[in-house]
Amino acid sequence: MSKRKIVSIVLSFCLVAAVISACGSKQGSSGNSTLKIGTNSVGSVYYTLAVGISELLLKHAEINSSVEAVGGSDANMFAMADNDIDLAVADSPSAYNAMNTIAPFKEKVDVSLVAVGQTSFRPIVVRKNSGIKSVEDLAGKKLIGIRPALFEFELITDNLLQTYGIDKSKVNIIKTVETNETVEALRTGTVDAAIFPVSLGNALLSELMRDNVVEFLPMEEAKVDQVISSLPKSLYKSVIPKGSFPNQDQDVTTFALATYFVADSSVPEEKIYQITKTFFDNNKEFVSFHNAAKEWTLERTTKSKPIIPFHPGTIKYLKETGNWSSELQSAQDALTTK
Template sequence: MSMKKWAATFAAALAFAGAAHAQQFFRIGTGGTAGTYYPVGGMIANAVSQPGKIVATAQSSNGSLANVNAIAGGSLEAGMTQSDVATWAYTGTGAFEGKPKVPDLRLIANLYPESIHLVVKKNSGIKSVADLKGKRVALDEPGSGTLIDARMVLAAYGVKESDIKPDYIKPNQAGDKLKDGSLDAFFFVGGAPAGAIAELASSGVGIELVPLGGPQAQALLKSSPWFAVDHIPAGTYKDVAAVDTLAVGAQLVTSAKVPADTVYQITKSMYSEATQKTLAAGHAKGKFITKENAVKGAGIPFHPGAEKFYKEAGLIK
């Protein structure tokens, strides 16, 4: 073999070795820093990073809708989203009605239940969703799953957006406004305990959670099967009584374009014994992130890499 030919072969072999061991960047979109996605996404990113192989990072974002759109556009490899938003994106329904659907959206795992919180001041007189008429209510930012669900809840209880004085702000800003009296109530969909609400409850301002129950909640469960009955126990937030509410699933989603091996490695390390311990110790919702819960309530197809892991674990056929 001539020297030139040998050099070319050697260079090709090096390039191939480099490609085989190239670092995979895996950016995970989370949510606002006061919610639950942000700390949980950060824990997952740390746990699944493999030096020299996979560099996972968690990024704060506007939430579910923003993450799904960023995955579709290729600026994120993965993201956290509500199960309803993922289903709508994939099927082009709900919040994605009349918009391009996201056929490449794939599920890595269902993570934990996200409770619908409707927060009011103690003794506000707001005992049900219907009592919000004429009140100043924060519904979260455009791009968040909370905004979509808040609208669905209001509609289920016969409250139009024009019946309230809406504000489109994140829960930490809403908490500040509730505290200073410039807001009557706010919605937040997230794993309990959510940072912004925990902070508000501990500040001594005195808050209550409004229950979501009755025939209106039953009708919502029927028409929107991604909702589930949920219960926030007493003491989840300081001096706040137990409340029955509804929840959606928090999911980790990705694109079909992400290599199967990368997603397989990530899924496998998410459910390793070490990661499971870290997640359970690191956040109240971490103990729900089990491989058994991972395959529940999947409204969209699994990514082949995740599917391979769940098949090996005997969780799906």
């Protein structure tokens, strides 16, 4: 084979490789590329919801998207900052901290709100044979109270122990990375208690409670109020109604936060308008993916006070459908003029 022929073949291979590389790179902000939706671990409620959103977008708007199991909500915000994802299902405190450069974020993440979803609770569950009947009983026990990807875990742990007058050094505080790890630790008895991130109907906690492995740790409402007063405004008090989980015969007052569907602000307005329109116009179909989807309503999105700005594409849809109010405009102005 001649040298000229060899050079020609090599150049052809290089050209093909360059094209493949370009096609494989993130181009989420372009009109025809695949958008990436970041979420929590596979099997989580957030992951299931993201899959539902992805299927709605493809079916009703011919928008291609992929669901990326990035990790916790903080991890999703970091991924958005690195241009690895375009959209995310995430906890509202992470989005708020990312936008306002609050630890663990050292640089602002330009994130915008698309929709408001279900309440995400942060109750404490305890093994039934642990002997823990009150918060005071946590002394001398092993508590999963830190998760790097969910900053609120450690804040709740620290303020809870302080409120109840428990010496932090008397509690063996364990750090875990994901919920599946927490489930395994509770089942095997390597820990006694855990802060458990759940939405109503969470399958992992439902199974634990159905098997009589764990129960909710009761807390006095006044004590919860006291802890909440020391936490960021993105966290609030809420109630898990009795019967929400197997063998739950009482309401549970606990800590909570909102779930957000967010977008990188650089994604074009028209693209987010199409996504918002598809999502809300087909909201009844979305409910078929998970029971928690019932809370992802237009009313909830427009009646909840936002803690990050709405994306211009979402605003366009809300105005078009007569759902953009003077109150929302005032909130948007306050958030965008900081």
